[in-house]
Amino acid sequence: MNEAILTVLFYSFAAFSVLLALAVVTSRRILRAAVYLMGVLVSSAALFLMLGAEFLAGVQILVYVGGIVVLLVFAVMLTRSVELLEDRPSMIRKLTGFLAAGSFFAVSVAVLSMTQFPVLRDGARPDSNVAAIGRKLLDYGPEGYVLPFEVISLLLLSAVIGGIVIARKTAVSRATGDVEIMTEIQ
Amino acid sequence: MLDTLVGNAPGVFHWLVLSTAMFSIGIYGLLTRRNAVGILMSIELLLNSASLNFIIFNRFVTPVSVDGEVMSIFIIAVAAAEVVVGMAIFVALYKSRKTVDVTQMNLMRN
Numbered sequence: 038m039n040e041a042i043l044t045v046l047f048y049s050f051a052a053f054s055v056l057l058a059l060a061v062v063t064s065r066r067i068l069r070a071a072v073y074l075m076g077v078l079v080s081s082a083a084l085f086l087m088l089g090a091e092f093l094a095g096v097q098i099l100v101y102v103g104g105i106v107v108l109l110v111f112a113v114m115l116t117r118s119v120e121l122l123e124d125r126p127s128m129i130r131k132l133t134g135f136l137a138a139g140s141f142f143a144v145s146v147a148v149l150s151m152t153q154f155p156v157l158r159d160g161a162r163p164d165s166n167v168a169a170i171g172r173k174l175l176d177y178g179p180e181g182y183v184l185p186f187e188v189i190s191l192l193l194l195s196a197v198i199g200g201i202v203i204a205r206k207t208a209v210s211r212a213t214g215d216v217e218i219m220t221e222i223q
Numbered sequence: 224m225l226d227t228l229v230g231n232a233p234g235v236f237h238w239l240v241l242s243t244a245m246f247s248i249g250i251y252g253l254l255t256r257r258n259a260v261g262i263l264m265s266i267e268l269l270l271n272s273a274s275l276n277f278i279i280f281n282r283f284v285t286p287v288s289v290d291g292e293v294m295s296i297f298i299i300a301v302a303a304a305e306v307v308v309g310m311a312i313f314v315a316l317y318k319s320r321k322t323v324d325v326t327q328m329n330l331m332r333n
Contacts (some may be wrong), residue, residue: 055241077271084275085278090295101271105306109310118323130254157284158288180291196305201310
């Protein structure tokens with residue numbers, strides 16, 4: 038019974054996310070694409086939950102849906118992409134994209150269907166997913182991830198500082214003639 | 224009805240086909256979009272399917288450890304950093320050029 042529910046959920050969420058992902062890449066209104074992207078990310082969180090990664094599902098909602106999509110909507114608004122309808126991509130562009138994506142999909146599926154994925158390390162799954170991830174992140178043994186964790190924190194810090202510097206520099210340099218931008222910044 | 228559902232429970236292949244499909248859709252968007260923010264959205268699709276892939280392998284190949292999930296956390300962090308920098312660049316570009324159409328961006332050409 039449990040299996041049956043899982044199957045139904047898998048196929049419905051899979052269809053949902055593929056359809057929404059198609060809408061993201063084909064929608065001509067960029068703000069709608071952002072909303073569809075939010076749907077894709079939420080259904081991905083549901084898929085993570087089905088795979089037993091409940092911490093990841095929470096992080097996905099918090100960071101992707103709460104942070105990244107909001108930031109993308111801001112980017113759409115600030116670059117005034119809302120008003121303009123994107124041109125339909127030319128036939129040659131569509132064809133190139135379709136060929137690249139289609140051939141990647143075909144080759145990957147062919148290889149995946151021929152490959153066996155043996156279970157390398159079997160055993161009981163950790164009781165608490167969150168606790169296991171926390172221990173893994175702060176473990177400085179041979180199987181730990183404390184160094185990448187620190188590198189990622191540095192990357193985030195430099196990205197934030199870089200973002201501020203890039204966005205601010207142009208505002209200051211154009212401030213002399215453009216009052217509107219100055220008031221926007223303040 | 225119930226038996227067919229139980230018999231068709233998704234295995235590792237079905238999950239991987241799903242994430243491959245989402246990755247291909249992302250590639251299509253990357254190659255056809257002209258608006259830079261749209262391209263950023265396609266990149267989000269790519270990164271999302273990559274982290275889904277990591278979790279799938281974690282679940283089906285090494286269920287005893289959580290290495291794949293840790294990798295997914297790193298992917299999410301990188302995606303967040305990338306969007307911050309990307310958005311800052313687009314806003315700066317929009318201020319100086321009044322467009323975010325990638326086909327008209329040739330600052331480095333001459």
